[in-house]
Amino acid sequence: MTRSSIWFGPGDRPLFGMLHLPEHGTARAGVVLCSPLGREDLWAHSAYRLLAERLEEEGIAVLRFDYDGTGDSAGEQHDGSRVAAWSASTAQAMELMRSTGAPVVAAVGMRMGALLAALDAVRRPLDALVLWDPCWSGRSFLREQRALQALSVGGPEPTDGSVQTPGFRYDAETVADLQRLDLAGTEGPLAARLFVVTRPDRPPDARAGERLAGAGKLDTGSALGQQALLSVDGRFGSDAQRTIESIVAWLVGVAAEEPVRLEVAPLLAREEGAVVGAAAEQRRIVERPVRIGSAGLFGILTELEDAARAPVAVCFNTGKSRHVGPSRLWVDLARMWAARGIRTLRVDLSGLGDSDTHPGQRRDVYYPGEALRDIEEVAGFLAGCEASGLVFVGLCSGAYHAVLGALALGATGVCACNPVFTGRPIAHDLRPPGGAEAGPEPGAAPGPAPVAPSGMGTALRRRIAGLARRDAARAVLRALPDGAWWALDRLGLWSAPATYLETLVRAGSSVLVVVGAEEAVHLRRGGARRMRRLAAGGGLRFDVIEDLDHAMFGPHDRDRVLEIVYAHVVEQFAA
Amino acid sequence: MRTWWSNSRHDHGEVSPPVDETIRSILAQHAHLSCDATQIGDDADLYQAEMTSHASVDVMLALEDAFGIEFPNDMLRKSTFRSVAAIREAVSTLLNPAA
Numbered sequence A: 001m002t003r004s005s006i007w008f009g010p011g012d013r014p015l016f017g018m019l020h021l022p023e024h025g026t027a028r029a030g031v032v033l034c035s036p037l038g039r040e041d042l043w044a045h046s047a048y049r050l051l052a053e054r055l056e057e058e059g060i061a062v063l064r065f066d067y068d069g070t071g072d073s074a075g076e077q078h079d080g081s082r083v084a085a086w087s088a089s090t091a092q093a094m095e096l097m098r099s100t101g102a103p104v105v106a107a108v109g110m111r112m113g114a115l116l117a118a119l120d121a122v123r124r125p126l127d128a129l130v131l132w133d134p135c136w137s138g139r140s141f142l143r144e145q146r147a148l149q150a151l152s153v154g155g156p157e158p159t160d161g162s163v164q165t166p167g168f169r170y171d172a173e174t175v176a177d178l179q180r181l182d183l184a185g186t187e188g189p190l191a192a193r194l195f196v197v198t199r200p201d202r203p204p205d206a207r208a209g210e211r212l213a214g215a216g217k218l219d220t221g222s223a224l225g226q227q228a229l230l231s232v233d234g235r236f237g238s239d240a241q242r243t244i245e246s247i248v249a250w251l252v253g254v255a256a257e258e259p260v261r262l263e264v265a266p267l268l269a270r271e272e273g274a275v276v277g278a279a280a281e282q283r284r285i286v287e288r289p290v291r292i293g294s295a296g297l298f299g300i301l302t303e304l305e306d307a308a309r310a311p312v313a314v315c316f317n318t319g320k321s322r323h324v325g326p327s328r329l330w331v332d333l334a335r336m337w338a339a340r341g342i343r344t345l346r347v348d349l350s351g352l353g354d355s356d357t358h359p360g361q362r363r364d365v366y367y368p369g370e371a372l373r374d375i376e377e378v379a380g381f382l383a384g385c386e387a388s389g390l391v392f393v394g395l396c397s398g399a400y401h402a403v404l405g406a407l408a409l410g411a412t413g414v415c416a417c418n419p420v421f422t423g424r425p426i427a428h429d430l431r432p433p434g435g436a437e438a439g440p441e442p443g444a445a446p447g448p449a450p451v452a453p454s455g456m457g458t459a460l461r462r463r464i465a466g467l468a469r470r471d472a473a474r475a476v477l478r479a480l481p482d483g484a485w486w487a488l489d490r491l492g493l494w495s496a497p498a499t500y501l502e503t504l505v506r507a508g509s510s511v512l513v514v515v516g517a518e519e520a521v522h523l524r525r526g527g528a529r530r531m532r533r534l535a536a537g538g539g540l541r542f543d544v545i546e547d548l549d550h551a552m553f554g555p556h557d558r559d560r561v562l563e564i565v566y567a568h569v570v571e572q573f574a575a
Numbered sequence B: 001m002r003t004w005w006s007n008s009r010h011d012h013g014e015v016s017p018p019v020d021e022t023i024r025s026i027l028a029q030h031a032h033l034s035c036d037a038t039q040i041g042d043d044a045d046l047y048q049a050e051m052t053s054h055a056s057v058d059v060m061l062a063l064e065d066a067f068g069i070e071f072p073n074d075m076l077r078k079s080t081f082r083s084v085a086a087i088r089e090a091v092s093t094l095l096n097p098a099a
Helices: A037-055 A082-099 A112-123 A138-153 A172-180 A206-212 A238-254 A326-339 A371-383 A398-409 A458-469 A471-479 A482-490 A495-505 A518-526 A529-535 A555-571 B019-030 B053-066 B083-094
Strands: A002-008 A015-021 A028-034 A060-065 A105-110 A126-132 A163-165 A168-170 A191-198 A217-222 A274-278 A285-290 A297-304 A308-315 A344-346 A386-393 A412-417 A510-516 A539-543
Touching: A002 A082, A015 A037, A015 A082, A028 A037, A028 A112, A028 A168, A028 A238, A028 B083, A037 A060, A037 A105, A037 A238, A060 A082, A082 A105, A082 A112, A082 A172, A105 A112, A112 A138, A112 A471, A126 A172, A126 A238, A138 A163, A138 A172, A138 A386, A138 B053, A172 A297, A191 A238, A217 A238, A217 B053, A238 A539, A285 A326, A285 A371, A285 A412, A297 A326, A297 A371, A308 A326, A308 A371, A308 A398, A326 A386, A326 A555, A344 A371, A371 A386, A386 A398, A386 A555, A398 A412, A398 A495, A412 A539, A495 A510, A510 A518, A510 A555, A518 A529, A518 A539, A529 A539, A539 A555, B019 B053, B019 B083, B053 B083
Parallel strands: A028 A060, A028 A105, A105 A126, A126 A191, A191 A217, A308 A344, A308 A386, A386 A412, A412 A510, A510 A539
Antiparallel strands: A002 A015, A015 A060, A163 A168, A274 A285, A285 A297, A297 A344
């Protein structure tokens, strides 16, 4: 089996894709996976990856891709004519799959990806089409996402016609164009065979149902586990896996009996790198997918085409989100930094995003126990790329890994946004790779989890960590005055986050911490005075944005953080 | 003819069950509460009973379908869906705008 990252579509605005090819380059069908939009795209990624791998095992070729201005493709989310661009990207992906000569050409789309795939199929019907928990109209998508924003994050409604959704804002033009997308308003066949997989508690409405009745030979199924899959913590459970298996079985059923050799050589010729933007003096910004180390860590290196020796910013996953970063922040930062001569590697740690796993490792663990080993391999890779320094960048769990990497390996700089120090002491993660200690619980909630000193007995450490996970105990810990935290730190029963930051500053790192008000309280605990001293000395910049949402889903959160982090790194590290 | 898609009660013009019963039935199906939705107190905090923001969106969509209403943007607040009583008041307001 082979999996290749490719660039396709317009040469001056390339689209990024991941092509899964069965063994011997032959396939019984070719399937294009059309992603959801916005935050749903981030959470659906692991399900799409598993679906692609399962289809590949069954002898079916798969193309995963990012629409223009999303994921790793060229363009920005605030460019004009977004809906037309997403539709064009979908059409280009379909044409690419047709160009391979696949005997059966199909598409799978989840949520808005289903709507975009179906609308493209109106133009040119497919052999087979799977609509997975589809949005039946752009209006329903916007309405649901707007409600989710209001009920989860809050904040003022935009007054300029744009719509704020969790982490993504759609401008007035995009909103108007989305409102016009309506599958029920179309006519004609969509595909010879249709498989519509809906949530048991969200059957299609009558208009959509009647539209599909005349769109092709129709099968229906249940989209189980969707709410968990697309919720904030992105749980990918056994229900969602059953749904994937039902889609695989259906596609295997509609695939050709005999595989044919696919024409993919022209696609793979563009595997190496692509121009994704321009800097001053017509210098080109180039992105290149890379695989690193024993776990095949996947990353994208962004740099000026003729880059000289320069520092490299390394951006880590946020939770289970892939390397594009929270609300695609790492992609935008990478391209902006490249224009200023700073290279960036946005990378998936093992088991996350498009990276593989070490032997025996589970996927989708936010704090993989193998993280330090991964970071060491990343540093080793960059040492061969003439990196003049490393700047580790992350949000939430990514910020933890940025601090961990800098403590272990040393770093020119660290940018930590809303860092979360969980029940696992950094001292444990700093042990040599391959140690037997288990990692922190995936998705552990932020909070004042105690960090036990290395000399403490294992049983006592576990007892303290267990206590911290209980809500009542946590409430008591939160109520402790700063003096008590200081005393716990001095007694060695807990480690103040200030200790880590102080260690970094003393080692010569330039440290930027950007936090919301609640996170600031946690970080200052037991070390407020030391933090002030570090800031006064110039080694630490500690920016508090009072209303910053932890995941940066609030209105303007992303842009505010981008501005601070971009300017800081340019100021500190640009030539 | 039997269809596989949904026709809301509102579209059918069926005699609706009492508003409260419908609300509690929707909560039972969509809110994923840590307790029995049919037994929860009128003023009990549904978020305290582990209704997530995602679940509250599902509740909102189901209420719209069941009652043939649409929550305006200014009602898209946590407080609108905080309790059975709050939901009942919001639904009543939308069903009887002149009242």
